[in-house]
Amino acid sequence: MAQGVFIPGHRGPERVEGEVACCLFHGNRVFVTRDGGHLALPRVDVEAYGLSLDQAHYLGTLDGTHCYGLAMPRSADLPEGLELLGMRALILEGDELVAGIAGQAFQLLEWARTHRHCGSCGQPTLPHAADRALECPDCKLVFYPRISPVMMALVYRRNGNSGELLLTRKPGYAPGRYTVVAGFVEAGESLEQCLAREVKEEVGVEIRNPRYFGSQPWPFPNSLVMAFSAEWAGGDVVPDGTELEEARWFSIDALPDLPEAVHISRQLIDDTLAQLLKSR
């Protein structure tokens, strides 16, 4: 079975006997298995590997089995018969369910690893009694998992009977490949302000009619990408020389190499392209 039923939750049972569904990480890689060729999370008895669920993050149930995220110590003996896969490689496999659960586990483990002490008074933090959070026992400061909002914009313009997309390249991006504009939301900024600022800073143009397309968590380390299309409203393309290597208009009839279909950037491009083709 390729896809199962995942019911998220953050409060696990008091005690679990035997096997659980597990996102078991070794460094930045996670153990997976193949079920009839399809990617799946392994069912494991973590105590057999000398680990304890006391250190694990409860994620919910997967096909009725309790599901956890857990990091193995680097020195631990690795389980046999399982495949160790990097998070990017896992996402590129295109299994949304496994990628979603493993991505959540990856973010939670990284957040817990980097919030072991209170940022205000330095005391070791403890799990919060009610929420998925860490709390300082001394000054009571609460640390929730950090999520960094990223705005993504595909700028387009109609051109007679055709249309053009404004696409960009960063240094080090795959040869010949182009993508959309993206940047982090700054403190005090609305999403609309961020969209306009990022587009102006990165490619020098003004936009109008922003249209929400969708969102995608991106766990490197904790982004939440919100994708919009936006119509060109004016200005010449001037690529930001430090962040971008190139930015230019492409006719919708001659698009370059684009990101893989698992990326929301590609889904945004495909959707916008379909809208432009429909209005021909």
Ligand SMILES: [Zn+2]
């Ligand atoms: Zn404190």
